[in-house]
Amino acid sequence: MTAPLSQAEIASALSRWLPPGSVLTDPEDVRPFETDGLSAYRQLPYVVALPRTEAEVQAVLRYCHEAHIPVVARGSGTGLSGGALPHKDGVLLSLSRFMRILEIDPLARVARVQPGVRNLAISEAVAPYGLYYAPDPSSQIACSIGGNVAENSGGVHCLKYGLTVHNLVKVRAVTMAGEVVELGCDALDAAGYDFMALITGSEGLLAVVTEVTVKLLPKPQTAKAILAAFDDVTRAGNAVANIIAAGIIPAGLEMMDGPATRAAEAFVHADYPLSAEAVLICESDGTPEEVADEMARMQAILQSSGAIEIRYSQDEAQRLKFWAGRKAAFPAVGRLSPDYYCIDGTIPRRSLGSVLKRIYEMGREYGLEVANVFHAGDGNLHPLILFDAAKPGEFERTEAFAGQILELCVEVGGTITGEHGVGVEKINQMCVQFTPDELSMFHAVKAAFDPEGLLNPGKAVPTLHRCAEMGRMHVHHNALSHPELPRF
Amino acid sequence: MQTPLESLIDQVRAAHAAGTPLRLQGGDSKSFWVCAQAERTLDIRPYQGVVDYEPSELVLTVRAGTPLSEVEALLEAQGQMLAFEPPHYGPHATLGGTIACGLSGPRRAAAGSARDFVLGVRLIDGLGRDLSFGGQVIKNVAGFDLSRLMAGAFGSLGVITEVSLKVLPKPPFELTLEWVLQEAAALERMNQWGGQPLPVSATSFHNGRLRARLSGAEVAVRAAQARLGGEVVADGAAWWNALREQSAACFQTDKPLWRLAVKSSAPPLGLSGAVLTEWGGALRWVATDHAASQVQKAARDAGGHALLLRGGHPAAPRFGGLDPILAQIHRRLKHAFDPKGIFNPGLPGNF
Numbered sequence: 160m161t162a163p164l165s166q167a168e169i170a171s172a173l174s175r176w177l178p179p180g181s182v183l184t185d186p187e188d189v190r191p192f193e194t195d196g197l198s199a200y201r202q203l204p205y206v207v208a209l210p211r212t213e214a215e216v217q218a219v220l221r222y223c224h225e226a227h228i229p230v231v232a233r234g235s236g237t238g239l240s241g242g243a244l245p246h247k248d249g250v251l252l253s254l255s256r257f258m259r260i261l262e263i264d265p266l267a268r269v270a271r272v273q274p275g276v277r278n279l280a281i282s283e284a285v286a287p288y289g290l291y292y293a294p295d296p297s298s299q300i301a302c303s304i305g306g307n308v309a310e311n312s313g314g315v316h317c318l319k320y321g322l323t324v325h326n327l328v329k330v331r332a333v334t335m336a337g338e339v340v341e342l343g344c345d346a347l348d349a350a351g352y353d354f355m356a357l358i359t360g361s362e363g364l365l366a367v368v369t370e371v372t373v374k375l376l377p378k379p380q381t382a383k384a385i386l387a388a389f390d391d392v393t394r395a396g397n398a399v400a401n402i403i404a405a406g407i408i409p410a411g412l413e414m415m416d417g418p419a420t421r422a423a424e425a426f427v428h429a430d431y432p433l434s435a436e437a438v439l440i441c442e443s444d445g446t447p448e449e450v451a452d453e454m455a456r457m458q459a460i461l462q463s464s465g466a467i468e469i470r471y472s473q474d475e476a477q478r479l480k481f482w483a484g485r486k487a488a489f490p491a492v493g494r495l496s497p498d499y500y501c502i503d504g505t506i507p508r509r510s511l512g513s514v515l516k517r518i519y520e521m522g523r524e525y526g527l528e529v530a531n532v533f534h535a536g537d538g539n540l541h542p543l544i545l546f547d548a549a550k551p552g553e554f555e556r557t558e559a560f561a562g563q564i565l566e567l568c569v570e571v572g573g574t575i576t577g578e579h580g581v582g583v584e585k586i587n588q589m590c591v592q593f594t595p596d597e598l599s600m601f602h603a604v605k606a607a608f609d610p611e612g613l614l615n616p617g618k619a620v621p622t623l624h625r626c627a628e629m630g631r632m633h634v635h636h637n638a639l640s641h642p643e644l645p646r647f
Numbered sequence: 648m649q650t651p652l653e654s655l656i657d658q659v660r661a662a663h664a665a666g667t668p669l670r671l672q673g674g675d676s677k678s679f680w681v682c683a684q685a686e687r688t689l690d691i692r693p694y695q696g697v698v699d700y701e702p703s704e705l706v707l708t709v710r711a712g713t714p715l716s717e718v719e720a721l722l723e724a725q726g727q728m729l730a731f732e733p734p735h736y737g738p739h740a741t742l743g744g745t746i747a748c749g750l751s752g753p754r755r756a757a758a759g760s761a762r763d764f765v766l767g768v769r770l771i772d773g774l775g776r777d778l779s780f781g782g783q784v785i786k787n788v789a790g791f792d793l794s795r796l797m798a799g800a801f802g803s804l805g806v807i808t809e810v811s812l813k814v815l816p817k818p819p820f821e822l823t824l825e826w827v828l829q830e831a832a833a834l835e836r837m838n839q840w841g842g843q844p845l846p847v848s849a850t851s852f853h854n855g856r857l858r859a860r861l862s863g864a865e866v867a868v869r870a871a872q873a874r875l876g877g878e879v880v881a882d883g884a885a886w887w888n889a890l891r892e893q894s895a896a897c898f899q900t901d902k903p904l905w906r907l908a909v910k911s912s913a914p915p916l917g918l919s920g921a922v923l924t925e926w927g928g929a930l931r932w933v934a935t936d937h938a939a940s941q942v943q944k945a946a947r948d949a950g951g952h953a954l955l956l957r958g959g960h961p962a963a964p965r966f967g968g969l970d971p972i973l974a975q976i977h978r979r980l981k982h983a984f985d986p987k988g989i990f991n992p993g994l995p996g997n998f
């Protein structure tokens with residue numbers, strides 16, 4: 160390869176295709192793009208491009224492809240695994256100007272939107288038709304649908320309504336070579352391989368999404384919630400299993416442990432029982448008949464599973480109050496400590512009790528507090544580790560603790576990430592979850608779309624070399640650290 | 648002694664070394680429809696049995712050679728089901744073949760497809776490597792989603808050896824209703840229902856009759872029945888089963904039988920030989936002598952694609968021309984999994 164191009168050279172080349180004000184290089188202008196929702200990792204982008212049209216995206220990618228410049232796509236930058244972390248020599252391609260809802264088809268129950276449209280904006284736009292877009296990540300007021308596709312995002316209702324991958328119809332995307340591809344179709348299945356499954360959750364490594372057609376669902380007529388308190392987390396876990404074993408798929412089934420409950424209560428005053436070691440929120444939605452039937456059955460099961468207190472939402476205000484604490488759990492925990500670190504493993508629900516016990520033990524070993532929020536219906540656990548980045552060595556200890564929790568998730572038959580993605584954050588744990596042969600298959604799949612490896616390089620799938628080094632670190636019982644990555 | 652899995656791996660390695668194509672075969676129930684041309688057959692059936700099933704986890708892991716009927720009986724005993732209602736096409740269908748073909752039945756529009764319920768697969772790739780993707784949990788975004796990619800790949804990317812699926816509780820109560828209607832009105836009504844909070848779990852239109860199956864708690868189904876009206880169909884369950892297997896009388900035809908997946912709200916397609924519409928309008932069966940290209944064009948114009956299920960010219964392409972860029976990615980992907988092209992040559996189609 161020839162000498163790397165300068166910022167000015169890249170910027171002037173891109174300016175040939177993009178309107179004025181769409182290419183940024185000034186440190187002050189590019190600073191807002193240096194990190195995503197995982198602010199522990201920061202990197203100033205070399206050049207930022209802000210295209211408005213698919214043709215402009217094509218032009219940027221074609222140029223970067225020819226000039227061999229890495230490209231990182233970015234939606235709203237709320238990702239929690241560093242997926243949109245810029246490349247130091249690369250172009251950061253922001254889709255934030257793709258803000259239009261292109262078409263709403265209420266009869267076929269689909270909406271065609273640009274990738275920068277916010278998740279919640281879709282549901283708001285289709286509300287007049289009695290429809291909504293089901294996947295509802297907690298970040299839904301901010302995160303983009305393009306980012307949701309890239310991460311296969313989930314929400315608190317996905318046990319019943321599915322993840323992003325279950326709620327998409329069609330995607331238009333541009334490959335690194337600048338070619339437009341249409342994946343999926345307007346029918347319920349498309350000819351050939353299921354590229355919709357492949358692009359969803361691909362963390363921006365396969366193609367840049369330029370248009371998304373989502374499936375819309377009828378808004379449930381009514382929703383009610385139960386708040387149940389337990390004096391023991393294992394008992395709460397069993398209650399969840401009992402509900403599901405009884406043939407109920409609740410619209411939402413969330414758990415918070417004692418520390419998370421107390422933090423949430425102090426923050427939003429949702430009137431949570433403070434003595435509880437675990438609180439469950441069980442939501443039922445549907446027609447009034449369905450909801451009444453399901454609520455009665457859930458209440459009986461919670462009772463017989465040993466709940467120490469059960470509350471039934473009397474009206475919509477109370478239902479929202481039950482949820483308020485859960486939805487604010489992250490910032491609530493954030494108030495207790497200068498920093499917190501959110502983890503995203505999934506475990507088989509039956510191991511919940513033993514996994515939480517191990518997490519509390521590890522926390523004592525590391526000298527760090529931890530609060531747990533759990534999408535109990537689908538086994539997605541979010542331990543929040545409290546730490547103080549200003550104290551020397553504390554972030555490193557936190558990372559090591561987090562890595563151990565993820566490895567514990569794998570050990571009990573789960574996974575290192577349920578919804579936040581691997582990004583740069585969990586790249587080492589990929590070596591624990593997958594064998595070298597499996598990882599090399601991921602690389603081969605990436606190469607089928609992007610043979611030169613220019614799209615979001617270094618994310619999501621570790622090199623075998625990296626894993627080999629990791630292996631040695633394991634043998635030496637060394638804490639996992641990322642010496643090459645910047646700190647707070 | 649060699650385990651059945653080791654034997655499968657050995658056979659694939661030998662085929663890879665010699666460059667011998669293999670026809671992957673489970674219960675051989677779908678060879679009337681998809682049949683790769685290869686001298687040697689790799690029989691998956693010896694690798695069967697349940698690996699793990701915990702009803703309260705809603706997750707089932709089974710070996711690919713396990714008969715579908717056995718899986719269903721196991722679930723039935725716990726009040727659960729494969730919600731995508733896969734067709735069997737005979738008593739011997741295996742779970743692996745079911746997933747490889749990616750077929751779903753009447754509940755598809757309401758509950759999701761075979762691929763939607765896949766959580767993980769274990770597979771042997773074209774080099775004979777034993778690989779696992781996805782997992783046994785409902786939420787998992789570690790690595791590319793290569794497990795759902797296997798659904799509908801017709802065994803062309805690897806030998807599926809184990810599958811983990813999400814399962815669902817069986818609805819406690821079901822009821823089938825019927826109305827007499829014209830096709831266009833029936834299509835409109837099916838689509839309107841889709842946008843309303845109704846417990847509709849399957850729909851069909853055939854011969855001037857629109858049918859809907861309601862599923863759920865009895866109170867909820869009764870409330871919906873009161874709202875929708877219509878006549879109760881006495882043998883509803885038998886009808887949906889005959890639809891699921893395409894064994895209903897209307898499918899018994901000498902003409903080539905096409906399956907057209909289209910946009911649900913697409914108007915009547917105007918092809919002669921319409922047999923039946925299901926999936927809220929999104930799946931239309933046609934028995935016709937029209938040229939393949941004409942059927943495929945009609946499907947494309949309606950936002951989808953056409954597949955020949957039975958009859959017709961054996962060499963007719965499985966799906967009409969892919970866009971050249973997509974076709975290239977298909978070839979590269981096939982090469983990534985199966986560099987020597989030993990698995991099910993010619994499937995899933997020509998690209």
Ligand SMILES: Cc1cc2nc3c(=O)[nH]c(=O)nc-3n(C[C@H](O)[C@H](O)[C@H](O)COP(=O)(O)OP(=O)(O)OC[C@H]3O[C@@H](n4cnc5c(N)ncnc54)[C@H](O)[C@@H]3O)c2cc1C
Nearest residue numbers: 234235236237238242296297303305306309312313363368
């Ligand atoms: C407070 C908070 C709560 C959250 N709650 C949830 C939750 O409940 N569930 C959940 O799943 N997630 C949650 N998240 C994580 C995050 O919001 C999601 O991952 C979201 O989908 C990211 O969208 P984004 O637009 O911000 O993407 P970004 O952060 O900008 O990017 C994420 C990844 O997607 C890629 N990407 C973005 N746009 C495109 C495109 N158009 N084409 C190709 N690749 C693209 C990027 O390269 C990057 O790899 C939460 C985050 C925060 C901060």
